[in-house]
Amino acid sequence: MQNSPHASFGNLIIIAFISATIGLLIGYLSWGLVVGLSIWCILQIRQTEKLRTWLQRSDTIPPEAQGAWGDIFDDLARIQKRQQGKTKQLKDIIVRFQQSSSALADAFVIIDQHNNLEWWNLSADRLLGLKASADRGKPVINLLRDPRFIRYFRKGNYEDPLQLPSPVLNDTVLQYQITEFGFGDRLLVARDITQLVRLEQTRQDFVANASHELRTPLTVIRGYLETFLDQELPKPLTRAMNQMQIQASRMESLVADLLFLSRLEASQHIPDENPIRIQEMLHSIQQDALILARSQNKTHEITLNIDTEYDLLGQPQELHSAFSNLIFNAVRYSPQKGEINIQWWVDQEGGHFAVQDNGLGIESIHLSRLTERFYRVDEGRSSSTGGTGLGLAIVKHALHRHGAKLTIESQLGKGSLFSCHFPLDMLDKVKPLESIV
Secondary structure: OOOOHHHHHHHHHHHHHHHHHHHHHOOOHHHHHHHHHHHHHHHHHHHHHHHHHHHHHOOOOOOOOOHHHHHHHHHHHHHHHHHHHHHHHHHHHHHHHHHHHHHOOOEEEEEOOOOEEEEEOHHHHHHHOOOHHHHOOOEHHHHOOOHHHHHHHHHOOOOOOEEEEOOOOOOOEEEEEEEEEOOOEEEEEEEEOHHHHHHHHHHHHHHHHHHHHHHHHHHHHHHHHHHHHOOOOOHHHHHHHHHHHHHHHHHHHHHHHHHHHHHHHOOOOOOOOEEEOHHHHHHHHHHHHHHHHHHOOOOOEEEEEEOOOEEEEEOHHHHHHHHHHHHHHHHHOOOOOOEEEEEEEEEOOEEEEEEEEOOOOOOHHHHOOOOOOOOOOOOOHHHHHOOOOOHHHHHHHHHHHOOOEEEEEEEOOOEEEEEEEEOHHHEEEOOOHHHHO
């Protein structure tokens, strides 16, 4: 900068000195100072007006000025040029982002902290039916009105995606995933998974049809085996027939589990909610577990600890299968004289069912994959204990249909804890006998 603040102050002193000198010569010192300083102020005001006018025009060429004001205009022009360059760069980035997001097949929607729509790409117009001219700034739940989406959006737990039909496209299935960022803002991603759903449906139909077709020949095979075993046969042949009958029974159990799992996979939600007497169900499963333990020549201690104030709402057959699978697994994989504790309790987070044993335990590397179909911690483990390898997959899908989750904790050699967590809206307050009467 050519002129410093001290130089500007010096110019003011010079003008004041000249004005005072002229005023002294004509005999009016004070008036000379007033006139000189007034002229100086008028010049500063004119330069200020030039600056204001220039800034309002946003012109890149600064006005002509001398001295300190010329340097100010030049400096501001350089700053303005730099800022315009940065602004252009940011605009180019935004335009490129919008172009790239428009090329994506997935719908991207930004929702502000007040749950209003802030921005979305072109795919959101096609998949969700959003209109930029009418929908910007409106609450998202006013435009995506499916009750399942509203519950998913409001609960605030977006760990698992939500699968729903498109609100505007027939025969199109979308997967919604919400991610939080900033200060309460959300990014909603809607992905077209119609093809994946169709492939999965094809797989499920194949498994269900194949399992159904296997039932008839297995029934015939078991019938003939039972007939042969009623006859007097040589011992080697009897042993072979017994092994064939055991494997045929195992195949029947496998087919039954495959059919049941296919029915569970056919829908993400239960068709209706029925009251379930959780106490009666768990006492019945406990008795079945004791019979299973005796059939394996085991003397387990199986205890129940049940909250008697709350029952469950849901499908009795599905939950009976889920609970019995967890309890029977504890019986099968616990050594002689094992201790198995079954619990049902309710707190402010919901209802909880848990099965804890002091059995063999499972290494942590296997825990995340236990609910996969036919996953084996040990290759011979399921066959030796009579399992089909589908029990925990059935548990997972049955709980998912009830809005519940399965958690697994285990330590090798110390036992395992399998817990089912149900939301509050799936609980049913037990009515006193007086009110029933």
